[in-house]
Amino acid sequence: ALAAVDLSRLALVPYRPATFPSLAPALAAPALAEKPKKTLDPGLCAARDGNLQQLRTLVAEGWSLATRDQHGSNALLWAA
Numbered sequence: 001a002l003a004a005v006d007l008s009r010l011a012l013v014p015y016r017p018a019t020f021p022s023l024a025p026a027l028a029a030p031a032l033a034e035k036p037k038k039t040l041d042p043g044l045c046a047a048r049d050g051n052l053q054q055l056r057t058l059v060a061e062g063w064s065l066a067t068r069d070q071h072g073s074n075a076l077l078w079a080a
Contacts, residue, residue, distance in 0.1 A: 047075035
């Protein structure tokens, strides 16, 4: 009988968040301005897509393999 009591303590109970109608407008997510998407450098896009011919063309035109995105990832990381 004690084993049944111990198991009943482990029963999952569905979560039901409390509702407060008076606070609903204040808790609503604020309208966020649409952030402009940062465009990825053409060389990094070519590396991501595995487009070796385009990478060769960009390097021949002067594109640097040391180019990094906003997170610091270079073409080698994008190609992986």
